[in-house]
Amino acid sequence: MELILALAIGVLTGSGVWLLMRPRSFQVIIGLCLLAYGVNLFIFSMGRLYVGAAPIMSKGGFVDPSAYADPLPQALVLTAIVISFATTALFLVVMIASRGITGTDHVDGKEREQ
């Protein structure tokens, strides 16, 4: 389980980073999304992996924290998901606005001189 998730994080991050350094703005936006998945999973996994132990309590009584998944990374990732949506939206708009103004979808606003 751990190994698979670690590999998954690696693949997502690697694909994201590669796209991040590409010249077309759409590539960068996809890259950021993939990177976000990778990073979110990474932060989430810092609480370690639990199967069938969602942090939903019984009402009252003694609570044994080791029987539940760590809720803190989950709360962090939840906000991260929403914020990464917002940044994607912002970047998308910057991208299409820049394309409208400069006439190209190159990240620098002009094609590379060959």
Add this chain to the structure above:
Amino acid sequence: MVEQNLLLLLVLTPFISAALAATLPVGSRNAETWLAGLTMVVALGVLAVLYPSVAEGGRIIGKVEWASSIGLDLTFRIDGFAWLFMVLVAGIGMLVLLYARYYMAPDDPVPRLYSCLLAFAGAMSGLLLSGNIIMLVVFWELTSIVSFLLIGYWYQRQDARDGARMAFVVTASGGLCLMVAMILLGQIVGSYQLEDVLTAGPTITSHRLYPVVLVLFLLGAFTKSAQFPFHFWLPNAMAAPTPVSSYLHSATMVKAGVFLLLRFQPALGGTDAWFQLVTGAGLITMLMGAFVALFKHDLKGLLAYSTISHLGLITALAGIGTPMAVIAAVFHIVNHAVFKASLFMAAGIIDHETGTRDMRRLSGLARAMPVTATLAIIASAAMAGVPLLNGFLSKEMFFEATYVWNNGSPLDNAAPYVAVIAGALSAAYSLRFIVAVFFGPAATDLPHAPHEPPALMRLPVMLLVAACLGIGIAPQALLGGWLESAAMAILGPDLPHFSLKIWHGVNPALIMSLIATSLGILIYLVPRRWIDQGEEGLRITRALDFGRAFETALQFLTVRLPRQALKLTSAPGLQAQLRVMVLIGMAAAYFALGPLDWNIPLPEINSRELVFALLWLIGGGCALAAAWQAKYHRFAALILMGGAGLVTCTTFVWLSAPDLAVTQLLVEIATTALLLLGLRWLPKRNVEIPGDNNLTSRFRRLRDLLIAVTCGLGMTAIALAILLTKPGNSIGDWFLRHSYVEGGGTNVVNVILVDFRAFDTFGEISVLAIVGLTVYGLLRRFRPAPESVERPRPQVEAEEQALEAYLFIPAILMQWLFAPIIALAAYLFFRGHDLPGGGFAAGVTFALGLLLQYVASNVRWIEARLTILPVRWMGAGLLIAAAVGLGSWIFGAPFLTTHYQYLDLPLVGKVPASTAMLFDVGVFSLVVGAIVLMLIAIAHQSLRVSPRVRSADPEEPN
């Protein structure tokens, strides 16, 4: 307790009034004046009430608890000295505000002026009443900021902008020095309370850091009080409207520096270094200021340099530091404020009524405006130090202080001579002001015909001149008590007996005064023609004006140097920058983690995990394929990315994070919809980009691939290493234990978001709102590329009929689904506190429901039936969240404290109800607003473009 609250009131009222003043309509000069004047009257009233407690060395200390756990409390403190200064701030403030009503032109935006002036009064009050030395610096910098805004009031003028910038850079840099000095002081003394610092004099002066503290402290005080060599900003600040010059740059703000010198004299003073530096700077400034003032042709320029000179006098007195010198300094602060404020106002009146401030053009105004002339003549006589006026008394005390006390150093031996020469120059420029402006033949070439100003404009000047006369004739009766209280506050209770008298008999001070005055008359009258019409001073004095050197230095530091640095350090283009960033990140991770002991036992994969492995085979494959295809096949890449997202979502379900899974799934839908909407505006990618397959491009890709693979491997290693170690104690345990007991909810993730860490969530939804508005703002001025403007190819090729029927069945289904989706959103929302769901999830669901309607039908059709005002949703969301947070203050609890209980509703059963849920309503509303705003703003672009295309169509030759 009442008195402590009154102290707080003194500081807060001006700020509240400033906020009110800013909201009044542009032309409302009268309303502004009433508001501001009443604020000052309130302040004066409070001061009158407080006087008995601060007289005779008393003080009031009020404390507002703020962050006591880290030793940060707002301490306010008033004693006789601060009280006297406050009277100046409020009293002269009131007169200036009245004067400004008549000075400002009807088309000047007065709310800005009044609001800034009131904010200045507040900042100054805070500075004077701070009981904590760090807080003092904060208010100190606040006065610099407000001064910047006020000097730049007529920002359309170049000189106003330059003057404002210069004043700000000089005084704010001094403020930074002061802050360092205060921090060091606090460390030396072991307390940041003013009270403790003032009584720790011996500890401070014997500390090895004393010279550093002293120099930094003096840099702060000298820059503010325009002491040589930092004096040059003050003349340039005269670009401000005259009420501002009169209030800030002569009567109050520039006195903050000398206030600080006198205030900290018991703590930092009494050493030889203090005397040499402070008195030295004071005497040089006094002499230089008086000399330059004599040659200025601009009325305000003359007054500015005269102010510099008088500030030098007070500084010199603070440096001498004997009890009589301190009393003289406080006395002169008051006297100078009174006569200089009135002179500035008189200069403003002359400027206002004649249209010029140039003394070479002004002449014989005594005939045209006799009352103003009389007032101005009395005030400048006070400035010159003529007997029976207030300036005479404090100047005489100054003369006395320079010769009575002597420590034998050359500076102290020279002091009396410097004082007499400066006094003579001061008499000379005062005389010049009187003679050149008011006497002689009537001027002929003035822009306006001079006449008396409105009576109310003159009233403030009249009152101040009356004060000059009153203090000059009956000093002990009018000011003796206040002065004694002020001096006691600085020096402690054992004050030598003093009495302010006009006639002390023939003593050295009187003789010095007589010499100075007669010499002054000679200095002006003998070379009069040369001074009146010649250049502005000698070459050497012009060279001493460091304004130009300052501009050159600033140009170098803010333009040339950064440009050079940029040339050296910047990378061309975003790709190279990102690459460097990634590499730095990798290097940082390597150096941080490299030395650790990596001993990872490789786990075995059992059969149950095989499904998980298969899942990620798909997910990873999707991610890699998306990375591969994103350049030429955007749509495919988008779908593949969605695949990776769905696998991520499944992973969350698998690994006990239902909340994350719900949110991820919903956000995934929204992201995909968003990107689909954006695809249309990108260039067609049917042919290969030129040069895409040549050698350099291939090399670049290979290099980036290596970096990316290394990144991925690194992340895998780190993640695996952490996952395979046993977790220690997590703060998550605390949340698990207390979620139900203290938060009243069983879904811990949601309780963390809306209760334990609600403030973070509040910040986060604010970010969302900002992004939403930015997207909206950016798209309002959107200009698409010409080739994207025409309708997409499938639409053009399809028949009109087919287009109508397109999505016919799905559209009906989507319309039917609207109500169930809203119900689902409500369901997610209400169960949120106890089960997976919550405001975020519900908000995104609701927004998607709306989006579906847009997809299903014609935008115009839908908008005719459904009014959505996303900005209001967002505003309401923020307001609700903030109001819930503030609500807890009513019950005396900290911001965003929640209260909860279960409600028993008929039919529904027990429902969790807590204030956190109201907060969640805010989150919900904001998320709906922001997402709808973004999606609809992008979707609307096609609508905005189409009419233009249609109108262009007929022109095309068919």
